[in-house]
Amino acid sequence: MASWFSWNEPYYRSPQRDPADVVTDTLMVEFSWQLKEAERQQRERENEYQRLKTGVDYSWLASTPRSSYSISTGERLGLEDLCSKVPPSCCGLVILKFREVMQANEPEVHEVSSLFRSVLLEALDHLKEEQEAQRLARQWNNKRAMSMSLMNFRSRIKINPFGSTVGLTSAAAEGAGLSDLKTVSEDVERGMEREDRAQRVWSMPDFRYKGADSSKVV
Known part of the structure; x- marks a missing residue:
């Protein structure tokens, strides 16, 4: 029984990953899957075109090839940089938007990276607009609170000017x-x-x- 429970062994916890890295990996996995799916659909369209052209279906003879298309290292790094800027709360929305765009456009395999980039840029721009709107709203609320305080102060002076002056004087005064x-x-x-x-x-x-x-x- 004692061997089952390693009481004397220290407990090691795996280091917590950076949320930006988790979001980047999640989005890039989705991108890789959509890339393979686009290549598969493109291959099916080409086979269908050959069948209509020749009248003979040889698709049952052809084995499914492995994914052959890959993007350049610089393009992948650029996509990873954009993915790292997406907050975790927006990761799921970006994936859903990317799937909708892929389903609506049925792009060629070489067009997937540009569509993915456009979805990321649109999401980041929308996020920036929301942050700017929130900043302006906070600024407006602060100014409104200050103006209301000033109006209340002026109204107290108009109603009881001597009483308000007494409240502002020091002990010596x-x-x-x-x-x-x-x-x-x-x-x-x-x-x-x-x-x-x-x-x-x-x-x-x-x-x-x-x-x-x-x-x-x-």
Whole structure:
């Protein structure tokens, strides 16, 4: 039993592959399969043409040859570079689009690489447009949020300008404002006291002193 479970052996995990490499391999496998399929269909069309031309079918005598068409190294590297730029989320969509194009056009074997390239370029252009649209949408939302904040700030100033100013002042400014209010209240109180004294003076009776000369009033 102990030999079945290698407790003492270290556990080795295979290194995780780069998603771009996985996408590239997946798309290039699809391209190779479509290339072979196009070559097979082209061979069938040629056999059908020969049968119609001669009236004799020799296809049962011919063995199925191996794939003989291959693209150049530079062309393959160019396709791999385009495949590496496709995000994993779009890999399946690119494969479906490529199959639709192949089915609709039934190209010759030498035309498959150009069709595959056009599908990749179209997908990358569409992805770039979506990213640009998202960037503009985020930029617009940020500007809109800033403008709304500014409008709310202005509306608060219009509704209660003194209250908004008090909220923006510092502690020192608040102390100065309180001292100003205190000074004003003291002035008002002093003014009321003077008015009260004046009223008391005017309400006192008019005492007149009659001396030798009754016409003189002190």
